[in-house]
Amino acid sequence: MQSPAINQAMDILKLIRQVTEGQDDVPVKLAKIIRIIAEQMKADAAACYVAVDDSYLELFASYGFNGDVTHKVTLRYGEGLVGEVAKNNRSLSATDAWAHPKFSYKPELGEEEYKSFLGVPLTRWSRSIGVLTLQNKEVHEYSRLETDILETIAMVLSEVLVSEEMTEYKKTLIKERGIATRERIKGLSLSKGYGIGNAVVHRRRQSVTKIFAEDKEKELQRLETAHRQMNEDLDKKFTSTKLGIGEHVDILDAYRMFAKDKGWYKKIEDNVKSGLTAEAAVERAYEDMWNRLSGTNDSYLKERLHDLRDVADRLQSYLSGDFKNRDEVKNWKDIVVVAQTMGPADLMDYDYHKIRGLIIEDGTPTMHVAIVAKALSIPVIAKIKGIFEEIKTGELIAVDGNDSYVYINPLPAVQEKFKAKIAEKEKLQARLAELKKLPAKTLDGVRIGLYINVGLAFDFDYIEATNCDGIGLYRTEIPFMASDVMPNVEQQMAYYKELMDRAGNKKVIFRSLDVGSDKLLPYWSNMSEENPAIGWRSIRITLDRRAILRKQVRAFLRAAEGKELNVMFPMISDLSEFEEAKETLLIELEKEKRRGGAVPSKVNVGLMIEVPSVVFQLEDILKQADFISIGTNDLAQFTFACDRGNPRLTERYDVLSSPFLKLMGEIVAKADAAGVYCSVCGEMASNPIEAMALIGLGYRNLSSSGASYGRVKSMIRSVNVEEVSDYVKSLLKSQKRTLRPQLMAYAYDHGIEIY
Numbered sequence: 078m079q080s081p082a083i084n085q086a087m088d089i090l091k092l093i094r095q096v097t098e099g100q101d102d103v104p105v106k107l108a109k110i111i112r113i114i115a116e117q118m119k120a121d122a123a124a125c126y127v128a129v130d131d132s133y134l135e136l137f138a139s140y141g142f143n144g145d146v147t148h149k150v151t152l153r154y155g156e157g158l159v160g161e162v163a164k165n166n167r168s169l170s171a172t173d174a175w176a177h178p179k180f181s182y183k184p185e186l187g188e189e190e191y192k193s194f195l196g197v198p199l200t201r202w203s204r205s206i207g208v209l210t211l212q213n214k215e216v217h218e219y220s221r222l223e224t225d226i227l228e229t230i231a232m233v234l235s236e237v238l239v240s241e242e243m244t245e246y247k248k249t250l251i252k253e254r255g256i257a258t259r260e261r262i263k264g265l266s267l268s269k270g271y272g273i274g275n276a277v278v279h280r281r282r283q284s285v286t287k288i289f290a291e292d293k294e295k296e297l298q299r300l301e302t303a304h305r306q307m308n309e310d311l312d313k314k315f316t317s318t319k320l321g322i323g324e325h326v327d328i329l330d331a332y333r334m335f336a337k338d339k340g341w342y343k344k345i346e347d348n349v350k351s352g353l354t355a356e357a358a359v360e361r362a363y364e365d366m367w368n369r370l371s372g373t374n375d376s377y378l379k380e381r382l383h384d385l386r387d388v389a390d391r392l393q394s395y396l397s398g399d400f401k402n403r404d405e406v407k408n409w410k411d412i413v414v415v416a417q418t419m420g421p422a423d424l425m426d427y428d429y430h431k432i433r434g435l436i437i438e439d440g441t442p443t444m445h446v447a448i449v450a451k452a453l454s455i456p457v458i459a460k461i462k463g464i465f466e467e468i469k470t471g472e473l474i475a476v477d478g479n480d481s482y483v484y485i486n487p488l489p490a491v492q493e494k495f496k497a498k499i500a501e502k503e504k505l506q507a508r509l510a511e512l513k514k515l516p517a518k519t520l521d522g523v524r525i526g527l528y529i530n531v532g533l534a535f536d537f538d539y540i541e542a543t544n545c546d547g548i549g550l551y552r553t554e555i556p557f558m559a560s561d562v563m564p565n566v567e568q569q570m571a572y573y574k575e576l577m578d579r580a581g582n583k584k585v586i587f588r589s590l591d592v593g594s595d596k597l598l599p600y601w602s603n604m605s606e607e608n609p610a611i612g613w614r615s616i617r618i619t620l621d622r623r624a625i626l627r628k629q630v631r632a633f634l635r636a637a638e639g640k641e642l643n644v645m646f647p648m649i650s651d652l653s654e655f656e657e658a659k660e661t662l663l664i665e666l667e668k669e670k671r672r673g674g675a676v677p678s679k680v681n682v683g684l685m686i687e688v689p690s691v692v693f694q695l696e697d698i699l700k701q702a703d704f705i706s707i708g709t710n711d712l713a714q715f716t717f718a719c720d721r722g723n724p725r726l727t728e729r730y731d732v733l734s735s736p737f738l739k740l741m742g743e744i745v746a747k748a749d750a751a752g753v754y755c756s757v758c759g760e761m762a763s764n765p766i767e768a769m770a771l772i773g774l775g776y777r778n779l780s781s782s783g784a785s786y787g788r789v790k791s792m793i794r795s796v797n798v799e800e801v802s803d804y805v806k807s808l809l810k811s812q813k814r815t816l817r818p819q820l821m822a823y824a825y826d827h828g829i830e831i832y
């Protein structure tokens with residue numbers, strides 16, 4: 078049985094539906110709807126306020142007030158009773174509105190005669206998009222039932238407000254008046270940067286309307302043609318897309334393999350044979366797979382569902398012929414792609430030189446499309462519910478990947494700000510690029526070894542672009558993660574050799590496989606662990622599964638033929654682990670020599686300092702290690718017992734604090750005393766102010782991300798080592814939670830460039 082509220086609301090909604098299905102213009106429709114609501118609810122007045130931007134509501138339709146007040150009344154969020162409803166997203170009623178503390182008098186409305194008030198929020202994905210109000214001249218206490226009815230009506234009215242024709246109407250108003258519709262929406266940034274351009278809504282998923290096929294043979298034929306066409310186009314796309322070699326191409330290849338997967342295709346064929354249309358058969362095959370995979374805890378498998386959805390959608394668009402309309406945006410210069418979800422191949426549908434931003438409603442940081450976009454320096458925002466439905470192709474969109482905001486139809490002032498930010502970034506980039514030829518030398522002549530970290534093959538380009546001293550960290554797990562199967566020795570060797578070749582005579586430090594925790598391999602079943610960050614990961618895995626380590630070091634040895642090879646082991650928690658890993662490498666070296674193969678001219682073996690326990694064994698370790706490199710990301714995580722992936726903790730502890738800086742100071746002092754090469758390859762080395770503190774502590778080798786290289790170099794060239802060392806050491810006595818403000822002030826006072 079339905080509640081009385083629903084029953085009564087249904088009667089009113091029937092009347093409203095007749096209006097919405099009619100031919101009137103939007104303002105007339107809205108006026109009629111508001112009149113119906115007022116009359117049916119026995120109110121003397123009713124009004125519909127619509128959010129026009131971040132902070133304002135405007136009266137879009139009303140009944141019962143003096144004259145035509147439509148579009149003449151605006152209110153701030155929080156202003157008056159209406160503003161209060163919008164701000165709190167909660168209904169509000171007042172028997173005597175004038176006596177309510179939040180009441181604000183609007184002379185334009187001529188509200189003098191009205192006493193009681195009921196306002197309910199109009200919402201979309203739990204965000205306020207307006208307010209619907211009733212007012213009565215008599216003192217009237219609105220009942221729970223009346224509120225329920227109005228809230229039910231508001232749900233439907235909200236749908237009307239986001240309808241296509243309403244959006245068009247709002248756009249006309251914007252054009253006429255130069256105002257913005259909405260707003261600044263907070264999301265989750267998956268890739269930093271700023272971009273502004275016209276929205277291209279990446280819409281491929283269609284609901285299947287025809288389920289049963291009349292002619293099976295014909296249907297199989299349609300399926301075969303669409304599938305073949307899709308694969309031919311994909312093949313062309315992949316060979317013509319100049320993304321450079323490396324993992325993103327691997328990702329795309331994996332995707333292509335999926336599209337050609339026989340098992341999946343056969344399932345669709347079988348579904349057609351059982352009587353379904355090709356479209357319904359594709360959906361059924363997807364659903365089957367979804368049912369099997371969605372329950373798994375394996376995040377890699379879950380990610381594959383994105384790829385599968387992507388391939389299924391693509392095939393649907395070939396079945397419907399829709400794929401031909403993809404050129405609609407060809408003439409636009411700057412685009413922001415908006416998708417519910419998308420696969421990496423979809424991005425290739427657009428000229429990536431034109432993509433200024435990407436918004437993926439269901440995006441996650443590890444999804445492939447985000448990895449590809451990042452490699453292409455495209456800002457990406459995810460996790461904004463409803464945005465895919467809200468944005469229409471052609472609307473102006475600004476994406477702020479630094480602060481995680483999306484602006485829909487930004488005000489001219491906001492557009493200007495964006496353009497300024499983009500120009501500023503380009504100027505800075507150009508200025509930093511000029512530093513390329515200059516040495517990473519401090520004001521007092523101390524040469525700092527400045528290296529880069531690489532993972533994606535795209536990063537290899539930074540070797541030339543930065544003119545760096547070498548590669549301070551090669552995260553070898555990245556190609557492993559992007560591959561569908563464990564790469565064999567030859568494949569690994571090819572990856573490593575490519576890097577060695579690109580690096581020429583520069584130093585390259587390879588890190589052995591550092592998987593586990595958040596870095597999962599698709600082809601390994603991952604047992605769930607209570608505490609994966611301190612679980613079976615990294616060197617713990619490769620020592621237990623020694624064959625993997627042996628194969629990897631063999632590939633290192635072969636790739637470095639005739640050159641110097643530097644190998645380091647991650648997550649070492651005890652000297653014995655380092656000894657075991659080192660011995661494994663040396664045995665392989667001997668084997669290679671015996672085999673008569675070419676070997677490196679020299680082999681240096683080191684380790685990462687990431688676990689605090691090894692700091693207490695450092696003197697002994699330094700006797701056996703050729704070099705050490707500090708992984709400050711993990712070292713900070715374990716020192717503060719603070720999950721590095723938990724956003725709630727991001728600001729709780731600071732590496733720029735006395736305990737952590739003391740720890741870092743101790744490590745470099747011991748390494749120097751032992752005469753062992755020591756560098757930092759964690760994020761601290763990529764952040765100019767933190768890198769400045771490291772130099773103050775005595776570090777002379779830093780390895781930063783390719784993208785931050787110029788900023789770190791600029792800091793180095795403007796700092797005086799002797800002075801900053803004195804200052805940093807003086808700070809170590811401080812017990813403040815963070816020393817960042819002091820260090821920033823120091824940099825500012827001493828003209829040290831911190832961008």
Ligand code: PEP
Binds near residue numbers: 709759
């Ligand atoms: C670190 O922990 O600082 C580090 C460089 O390794 P990763 O970030 O790959 O764990």
Ligand code: MG
Binds near residue numbers: 647687708710711
């Ligand atoms: Mg680490």
